[in-house]
Amino acid sequence: MRRRAYLAGVGATGVAALAGCTALADTADDLFGGEPYDIGMSRHSFEPEEYETTVGDPVVWKNTSEADHTVTAYEDGLPEGASFFASGGYETEAEASDAYWNNFGGAFSTGETYEHTFEVPGTYAYYCVPHEKDGRGDGRMMGLVHVEE
Numbered sequence: 001m002r003r004r005a006y007l008a009g010v011g012a013t014g015v016a017a018l019a020g021c022t023a024l025a026d027t028a029d030d031l032f033g034g035e036p037y038d039i040g041m042s043r044h045s046f047e048p049e050e051y052e053t054t055v056g057d058p059v060v061w062k063n064t065s066e067a068d069h070t071v072t073a074y075e076d077g078l079p080e081g082a083s084f085f086a087s088g089g090y091e092t093e094a095e096a097s098d099a100y101w102n103n104f105g106g107a108f109s110t111g112e113t114y115e116h117t118f119e120v121p122g123t124y125a126y127y128c129v130p131h132e133k134d135g136r137g138d139g140r141m142m143g144l145v146h147v148e149e
Contacts, residue, residue: 037062037113039143041069044131046143054148058117061087068107069141070129071114072096079122079147087114100129118147 037060040047046061053059061071072086075093088106090096099105106129108114118124124145131141 035062035113036060037064040064041128041141043067044140046128046141049142050144050146052146052148053118055119055121056117058115059145061114063108063110063112066110068104068109068130070096070100070106070108071116072106072127072129072132074125074127077123077125079120079124082118082120082122082124085116085124085126097129097132118145121147121149123147 038053039051039059039061041061041063043065047064051059063069070087072090072093073084075084078084084091084093086093086096086106087108088096088099090099090106096106100107124147126143126145128141
């Protein structure tokens with residue numbers, strides 16, 4: 001196979017993946033117009049898996065992979081008095097999970113973002129529904145946000 005013909009057929013995303021030596025944020029900025037975000041998403045992980053912020057500052061997740069993903073709080077992983085959060089605006093973990101498995105509710109595609117502002121200090125555990133280890137997913141996509149005063 002001719003290398004140039006192959007690379008031309010792969011496109012910009014494939015070339016970035018083939019390069020293999022570019023950091024996720026650099027690649028994502030190149031592919032998605034350099035819009036700022038705090039947490040990226042690879043095929044099977046949040047990057048970084050742990051993030052620190054302060055009360056009142058928004059956190060932006062950006063889908064930097066080629067698969068659809070969600071951001072869904074673990075209800076039992078919320079600090080006392082904190083509000084539930086999920087891409088798609090669902091009010092409970094069960095509602096977010098059902099919406100995804102019934103019609104891909106809450107999923108966002110390559111280059112799209114989800115933003116949440118944390119109003120209560122503490123550590124928040126969250127996951128991507130299709131990667132949750134409930135028997136349907138592979139259990140590899142979980143993260144933590146540490147919120148300080």
